[in-house]
Amino acid sequence: MSAAYESMWKDLGLDLAAHDVLLQVLGNAYRDIFLSQKDRPGGMDYFNFVMSEVHGLRIKELLESKKKGKKVIGSFCVFVPEEIVRAADATLVGLCTGADFATDEVDKILPRNTCSLIKSAFGFKLGKVCPYIESADMIVGENTCDGKKKSYEVLNTLVPHLYVMDLPQTKSAEGRAVLKSEYYRFKEAVEGLCGVRIDAAMLKKGIDIVNAKRKAIHRLSKLRKADPAPISGLDALLINQVYFYDDPARFTESVNKICDELEQRIKEKKGVFPQGTPRILLSGCPMAVPNWKLPWIIETSGAVIVGEESCVGERGTRNLTDNSGQTVEELMDAIVERHFQIDCAIFTPNPDRLNHVKEMYREYNANGVIHYGLQFCQPYQIESYSVEKALEGEHIPTLRVDTDYSMEDVEQLKTRVEAFIERLK
Amino acid sequence: MSAAYESMWKDLGLDLAAHDVLLQVLGNAYRDIFLSQKDRPGGMDYFNFVMSEVHGLRIKELLESKKKGKKVIGSFCVFVPEEIVRAADATLVGLCTGADFATDEVDKILPRNTCSLIKSAFGFKLGKVCPYIESADMIVGENTCDGKKKSYEVLNTLVPHLYVMDLPQTKSAEGRAVLKSEYYRFKEAVEGLCGVRIDAAMLKKGIDIVNAKRKAIHRLSKLRKADPAPISGLDALLINQVYFYDDPARFTESVNKICDELEQRIKEKKGVFPQGTPRILLSGCPMAVPNWKLPWIIETSGAVIVGEESCVGERGTRNLTDNSGQTVEELMDAIVERHFQIDCAIFTPNPDRLNHVKEMYREYNANGVIHYGLQFCQPYQIESYSVEKALEGEHIPTLRVDTDYSMEDVEQLKTRVEAFIERLK
Numbered sequence: 001m002s003a004a005y006e007s008m009w010k011d012l013g014l015d016l017a018a019h020d021v022l023l024q025v026l027g028n029a030y031r032d033i034f035l036s037q038k039d040r041p042g043g044m045d046y047f048n049f050v051m052s053e054v055h056g057l058r059i060k061e062l063l064e065s066k067k068k069g070k071k072v073i074g075s076f077c078v079f080v081p082e083e084i085v086r087a088a089d090a091t092l093v094g095l096c097t098g099a100d101f102a103t104d105e106v107d108k109i110l111p112r113n114t115c116s117l118i119k120s121a122f123g124f125k126l127g128k129v130c131p132y133i134e135s136a137d138m139i140v141g142e143n144t145c146d147g148k149k150k151s152y153e154v155l156n157t158l159v160p161h162l163y164v165m166d167l168p169q170t171k172s173a174e175g176r177a178v179l180k181s182e183y184y185r186f187k188e189a190v191e192g193l194c195g196v197r198i199d200a201a202m203l204k205k206g207i208d209i210v211n212a213k214r215k216a217i218h219r220l221s222k223l224r225k226a227d228p229a230p231i232s233g234l235d236a237l238l239i240n241q242v243y244f245y246d247d248p249a250r251f252t253e254s255v256n257k258i259c260d261e262l263e264q265r266i267k268e269k270k271g272v273f274p275q276g277t278p279r280i281l282l283s284g285c286p287m288a289v290p291n292w293k294l295p296w297i298i299e300t301s302g303a304v305i306v307g308e309e310s311c312v313g314e315r316g317t318r319n320l321t322d323n324s325g326q327t328v329e330e331l332m333d334a335i336v337e338r339h340f341q342i343d344c345a346i347f348t349p350n351p352d353r354l355n356h357v358k359e360m361y362r363e364y365n366a367n368g369v370i371h372y373g374l375q376f377c378q379p380y381q382i383e384s385y386s387v388e389k390a391l392e393g394e395h396i397p398t399l400r401v402d403t404d405y406s407m408e409d410v411e412q413l414k415t416r417v418e419a420f421i422e423r424l425k
Numbered sequence: 426m427s428a429a430y431e432s433m434w435k436d437l438g439l440d441l442a443a444h445d446v447l448l449q450v451l452g453n454a455y456r457d458i459f460l461s462q463k464d465r466p467g468g469m470d471y472f473n474f475v476m477s478e479v480h481g482l483r484i485k486e487l488l489e490s491k492k493k494g495k496k497v498i499g500s501f502c503v504f505v506p507e508e509i510v511r512a513a514d515a516t517l518v519g520l521c522t523g524a525d526f527a528t529d530e531v532d533k534i535l536p537r538n539t540c541s542l543i544k545s546a547f548g549f550k551l552g553k554v555c556p557y558i559e560s561a562d563m564i565v566g567e568n569t570c571d572g573k574k575k576s577y578e579v580l581n582t583l584v585p586h587l588y589v590m591d592l593p594q595t596k597s598a599e600g601r602a603v604l605k606s607e608y609y610r611f612k613e614a615v616e617g618l619c620g621v622r623i624d625a626a627m628l629k630k631g632i633d634i635v636n637a638k639r640k641a642i643h644r645l646s647k648l649r650k651a652d653p654a655p656i657s658g659l660d661a662l663l664i665n666q667v668y669f670y671d672d673p674a675r676f677t678e679s680v681n682k683i684c685d686e687l688e689q690r691i692k693e694k695k696g697v698f699p700q701g702t703p704r705i706l707l708s709g710c711p712m713a714v715p716n717w718k719l720p721w722i723i724e725t726s727g728a729v730i731v732g733e734e735s736c737v738g739e740r741g742t743r744n745l746t747d748n749s750g751q752t753v754e755e756l757m758d759a760i761v762e763r764h765f766q767i768d769c770a771i772f773t774p775n776p777d778r779l780n781h782v783k784e785m786y787r788e789y790n791a792n793g794v795i796h797y798g799l800q801f802c803q804p805y806q807i808e809s810y811s812v813e814k815a816l817e818g819e820h821i822p823t824l825r826v827d828t829d830y831s832m833e834d835v836e837q838l839k840t841r842v843e844a845f846i847e848r849l850k
Contacts, residue, residue, distance in 0.1 A: 111798075111806040111827070113538060143594045146571045149773050150807035164773070166599070169568045170591045174603045181599050348574050348589070373536075378803070381536040382575035402536070 005056045008063065012135060015128040022101065022129045023055065026290050033296045037232055039272050041265070043258030044235055050242050054289070058245060059131040062091060066135070071194050074136035076121060077144055078316040078342060079167055081335050084187050086248070087206030088194040094244030095121060095133050098288035100405045102127030109154055115376040116405040117288065118147045125158055132245075133159065138193050140186075143167045144346045145379050163189055171340065171347055180336045187332070203331040207323040209248050216255035217243065217317045223262040224306050225364055228271020230262040233282065233305020234295050235272075240312050241289045273304045278424040279365060283309035283357050283387065284372035285380050286316075291405060294372055294413065301418045306364040309357050310372075315342060318356075345379035353383070354390045361396055367424040368397035370417070375404045397423055430481045433488065437560060440553040447526065447554045448480065451715055458721045462657055464697050466690065468683030469660055475667050479714070483670060484556040487516060491560070496619050499561035501546060502569055503741040503767060504592055506760050509612050511673070512631030513619040519669030520546060520558050523713035525830045527552030534579055540801040541830040542713065543572045550583055557670075558584065563618050565611075568592045569771045570804050588614055596765065596772055605761045612757070628756040632748045634673050641680035642668065642742045648687045649731050650789055653696020655687040658707070658730020659720050660697075665737050666714045698729045703849040704790060708734035708782050708812065709797035710805045711741075716830060719797055722839050728846045731789040734782050735797075740767060743781075770804035778808070779815045786821055792849040793822035795842070800829045822848055 009019060030051055034044075050058070062072050071090040073080075076097070085092040100116065101123035110122060124130035133139065141152035141164040156162045166182050168175030191198055198206075220239065223230055239255060246254075265271065280303045282295065287310065295305055309315055319341050322334040343353035361369055369391055373381040384400050391398040399420040403409055434444060455476055459469075475483070487497050496515040498505075501522070510517040525541065526548035535547060549555035558564065566577035567590040581587045591607050593600030616623055623631075645664065648655055664680060671679075690696065705728045707720065712735065720730055734740055744766050747759040768778035786794055794816055798806040809825050816823040824845040828834055 109810055111803070111809075113801050113806070114803070143773060146771070146803040147807070149594060150770065150804055153774055153811060154807065166595045166597065168603075169574060169594070172591065174591070174606050178593075178599050178603065345575065346571070348568060349578055376538050376801075376803075378536070378539070378571040378801075379575055381538070382572070382579065384536075385534055385579060 005060070008060060009055075009131060012059075012131050013128060014131060014134065018127050019055070019129045022099075025099075027052075029290050029292070033292050034234060034238065037234065037272065039270070040235060041231055041258055041261050043254065043261050046254045046257070047235070047238055047242055050246055051238070051289075054245060055131050059135060061247070062093070062135050065091060066137070071137040072135050073138045073140060073190070073193070074132055075140040075142075076148065077142045078311045079142050079144065079339055079344070080140045080165065081183060081186070081339055082210045083203065083206040083321055083335050084183070084190055084198070085206070086209045087198045087202040088190045088196050089202075090190065090194050093132050093136070094288065095136070095139065096124040096130035096288075097121040098291040098405070101129060110151055113376050114147050114151065115374045117286070117374055117377070118151050120288075120405060122151070122155065122158075125155070137161065138163055138189070140165060144344065145377065147376070167346065169346060169348060176336065176340055179340055180332075183332060183336055183339075198328065200326060200328050200331060203328055204323055204325075207321045207331065207335070211320045211323065212252045213243060213248050213255075214317045214320055216252045216259070219259045220255055220262070221307065221314060223259060223266060226266045226271070227279070227365065228269065228275040228277065229273055229279070229304045229306060230265040230271055231258075232272045232299055233280070233308070234292060234299055236305070237287060237292070237295055237308060237312070238289075240308060240317070241287070243317070244312070278303040278367045278421050279306045280304065280421075281307045281309060281357070281361050281364060281366040281369045282313075282372060283360075283369055284384065285374040285377050286311035286313075287372070288312060293405070293407070293410065294370070294401060294403065297410065297414050297417050298370065298421075301414060301421055303417075303421045303424070306366055307360050309353075309360050311344070314360060315344070315353075315356070345383040350383065354387060357387060357391065358394065358396070361391070368399065368420065370420070371398065371400045373400065373402040375402050430485070433485060434480075434556060437484075437556050438553060439556060439559065443552050444480070444554045447524075450524075452477075454715050454717070458717050459659060459663065462659065462697065464695070465660060466656055466683055466686050468679065468686045471679045471682070472660070472663055472667055475671055476663070476714075479670060480556050484560060486672070487518070487560050490516065491562070496562040497560050498563045498565060498615070498618070499557055500565040500567075501573065502567045503736045504567050504569065504764055504769070505565045505590065506608060506611070506764055507635045508628065508631040508746055508760050509608065509615055509623070510631070511634045512623045512627040513615045513621050514627075515615065515619050518557050518561070519713065520561070520564065521549040521555035521713075522546040523716040523830070526554060535576055538801050539572050539576065540799045542711070542799055542802070543576050545713075545830060547576070547580070547583075550580070562586065563588055563614070565590060569769065570802065572801070592771065594771060594773060601761065601765055604765055605757070608757060608761055608764075623753065625751060625753050625756060628753055629748050629750075632746045632756065632760070636745045636748065637677045638668060638673050638680075639742045639745055641677045641684070644684045645680055645687070646732065646739065648684060648691060651691045651696070652704070652790065653694065653700040653702065654698055654704070654729045654731060655690040655696055656683075657697045657724055658705070658733070659717060659724055661730070662712060662717070662720055662733060662737070663714075665733060665742070666712070668742070669737070703728040703792045703846050704731045705729065705846075706732045706734060706782070706786050706789060706791040706794045707738075707797060708785075708794055709809065710799040710802050711736035711738075712797070713737060718830070718832070718835065719795070719826060719828065719838070722835065722842050723795065723846075726839060726843045726846055728842075728849070731791055732785050734778075734785050736769070739785060740769070740778075740781070770808040775808060779812060782812060782816065783819065783821070786816070793824065793845065795845070796823065796825045798825065798827040800827050
C-alpha cells in the first residue's frame with residue numbers, strides 16, 4: 001500500500017503519518033510471522049494480497065460501491081446478522097482492532113482495566129488510522145460484555161452513526177424474544193439506511209451469500225483434521241480474519257480454491273509441519289488482525305494449531321442459517337435461531353461451549369487445548385476455569401493463557417507454551 | 426461476640442479460628458472508625474449493638490426463626506425484590522462481602538482481575554466465616570455485571586441452593602418483560618421454598634414492610650440536608666448497611682428513633698462537624714460492611730458525607746413500591762415498576778443515574794462529588810467518565826477514585842481526597 005491511496009485516506013480523515021507507521025508495523029509483522037512460514041499453500045497468495053491491500057484496494061472498492069449507493073455497515077461482533085445486511089445489498093465489515101494504538105488517548109476515556117480489544121478499537125478511532133470505521137455509514141455495537149456495552153456509550157460521543165443492539169444473557173424463551181425483537185429492529189434500521197424494504201427473496205439471497213462463506217470455511221476446517229496438517233493454524237486464522245473484510249463471493253471462491261489444493265496435499269501426505277507434530281486446539285477470545293501473538297508463539301514452539309474455538313473461528317462460523325423459509329417471518333426466525341446457538345461466554349450458563357470444545361478436540365485430533373483469555377475479558381476469563389476443569393476431568397491437557405496485545409510477555413508465554421507442548425509429546 | 430455462640434457457629438460449619446480472627450479485625454476496625462467519632466447521636470447505640478452482634482444474636486434469631494419453619498434467603502443485590510420474600514414470611518439477608526478473606530483460595534478459582542466485592546463474597550464462603558450464607562435456605566444470584574453473572578456459575582459448585590435471576594440490560598419494553606417474567610419465576614421459587622401460595626394480601630404486607638424501611642431511610646436522608654450535618658456519613662452509611670441484615674420492623678423503629686433525635690439536633694444547630702464543613706456526595710459502587718475505607722478517609726480529611734448515590738444508599742432505597750393494587754398481578758406490576766427504575770450502571774444507556782447524581786448534589790447541598798469505582802467493576806468504572814464529564818460540565822467539582830478492599834493505597838487516597846477537599850473550601 002502506498003502513495004496511490006494517500007488522497008483517499010486523507011479524504012477519509014485519516015492521520016497519514018500515524019497511518020504510515022501502522023502500515024509499516026503491520027507489514028513487518030506480516031512478513032515475519034506469515035511470509036516466513038515454510039511450505040505454505042499457493043492459495044495463500046490471494047490472502048497475502050488481501051492483507052497487503054486491506055487498507056488500500058478493499059477500501060477503494062467500498063468507497064466505489066458507496067458512490068453507487070451501496071451502504072457500508074461496520075461491526076465488532078458475530079451477533080450482528082450479516083444475512084440482513086446482505087439482504088439489503090449493503091456490505092458488512094469488521095472494524096479495526098487487534099493492536100495497541102493511541103493508548104495515551106484511550107486511557108483518558110476508558111479505564112485501564114479494559115480489555116485490549118476494546119481499547120484497540122478506540123485507539124484506531126482516536127488515532128484516525130482505521131479506514132473502515134471512517135467509511136462506515138452505520139456502526140453497530142452490541143450489548144455483549146460489560147466492557148463493550150458500557151464503552152459504546154463513550155464511542156457514541158466519537159462517531160456520528162452508532163447503532164446499539166441489545167442481546168440476551170440467557171438461553172431462555174425471554175432471551176430468544178429479546179434477540180428476535182432486536183433483529184427485527186435491526187432489519188428496520190438497515191432498511192431505513194439503505195432505503196429498501198427487505199422481502200423474502202432478498203433475505204434468502206442474503207442468507208445464501210453468508211452460508212456460502214461459512215460452507216467454504218467448514219470445508220477448510222475439515223481438511224485440518226489431516227496429519228500432517230496441510231495448512232498452518234496461522235494461515236487458517238488469517239483466512240478466518242479475512243472473512244470479516246473481504247467481498248463474500250470472492251472470499252468464498254478463494255477459500256474453495258485453497259481447499260482444492262489442500263485436498264491434493266492431503267492425498268500426497270504433504271503438510272506444513274511433519275506428521276506427528278503436537279496438535280493444538282485454540283479456545284477462547286477472538287483474535288482480530290494483527291493479533292497473531294499467541295498462534296505465532298505456538299507454531300514456532302513445535303506445535304500446529306488445528307482449530308479455533310473462537311468468534312474468529314468455529315464459534316462464529318459453525319452453523320448455517322436455514323434458508324428453506326418462504327416468508328420474511330420464517331427466514332427471520334431462522335436467522336434468530338442460528339445466532340441464538342452461538343455459545344459466547346456472555347451467556348449464563350453456557351454448557352454448549354464446553355461440549356463444543358470437547359467435540360472440536362476430538363474431531364480435529366488435537367492433543368491439547370490452549371485457552372486464550374484476553375486480560376480483563378471477564379466472561380471468558382471466568383469461564384476458562386470451568387473449561388479447564390471440564391477438560392482436565394476428561395484427561396485433556398489444557399493450558400490457560402491470559403494476555404493482552406503488548407509484546408512484553410512474549411518470552412514468558414513462549415516458555416509456558418513450550419513446556420505445555422513438551423507435555424503432549 | 427464470644428464463646429456463647431461457638432457451638433452455633435460450629436454447627437453452621439464455620440472455621441472457628443478464622444472466624445475469631447475476622448471478628449477481631451472487624452471489632453478493631455469498628456472501634457477505630459466508628460466509636461472514635463465525636464458527638465455521635467445516642468441512637469447509634471442501637472447500631473453499635475447490632476454490629477457487635479451481627480454474627481451472633483442476629484444469626485441466633487435467624488436460626489430460631491428457621492426452627493419455626495421460616496426460611497432465610499440470602500442475596501447480593503438490590504434487584505432481588507424483598508417484597509416477595511417478606512410476602513412469604515421469609516427473611517431476606519445480604520450476604521457477607523466487604524473485606525478480603527481467603528484470597529489465596531479465591532485466586533485459584535476466579536481471575537485476579539475480578540472486583541473485590543465478588544472476590545470477598547467467595548472468600549467468606551471458602552474461608553467458612555459467613556454465618557449468613559451458611560444459614561441461608563436459598564442464595565439468590567443475579568445477572569448484573571459480567572463478574573457476578575459468570576462467577577455465579579462457579580459459586581454454584583460451592584453452595585447447594587443457588588438460584589440465579591436474569592436481568593435486562595436496557596430499559597426497553599423487552600427489558601421490562603424480562604424483569605417481569607423473572608420476578609414471577611422468583612415468586613414461584615419463593616413459594617416453593619416456603620410452601621405457601623402468595624396472595625394479594627400477603628404481597629401487600631410484604632410491600633408495606635419494605636416500604637416502611639425505605640420511608641425511615643428517606644426521613645434520615647432528608648435530615649442530612651442540614652448544616653451542620655446532624656450525623657456523620659459513616660454512621661449514615663452504617664445504617665444503610667444494617668438495612669440489609671436487621672429485622673425490618675426493629676430497623677424501621679430504630680431509624681425513626683434516631684431521626685427524632687436528629688430533628689432535635691437540627692433545631693439546636695448541633696452537628697457532628699462544624700457548620701460550613703465541606704459537604705461530599707459519594708457516588709458509585711456499593712459499600713458493604715466492613716468496606717468503610719473511603720468514607721473514613723473523607724471524614725477524617727475535613728469533609729462530611731451528606732449522601733450516598735449507591736446501592737447501599739439512595740440508589741437502593743429511593744423509590745417506594747406502590748401498594749394500591751388489589752390483585753397479585755397489580756402488586757407484582759408495581760414491584761416490577763419500582764425495581765425497573767433502579768439506575769444501576771449495568772443498564773445502557775443510563776441517563777437517569779447522571780440526573781440523580783446532579784439532583785442529590787443539589788438536594789443535599791453538597792459542595793463536591795467523589796465517585797467511588799471498585800477496581801475491575803467495569804460498568805461503574807466506564808460510566809464514571811460520563812458522570813465526571815456531566816458534573817464538571819455543570820461546574821460541580823468531581824473526584825474519581827478507583828480502589829479495592831486493600832489498605833495499601835490509604836495514604837495515597839488520603840492525599841488525593843485532602844487536595845480535593847481543599848478545592849471545595
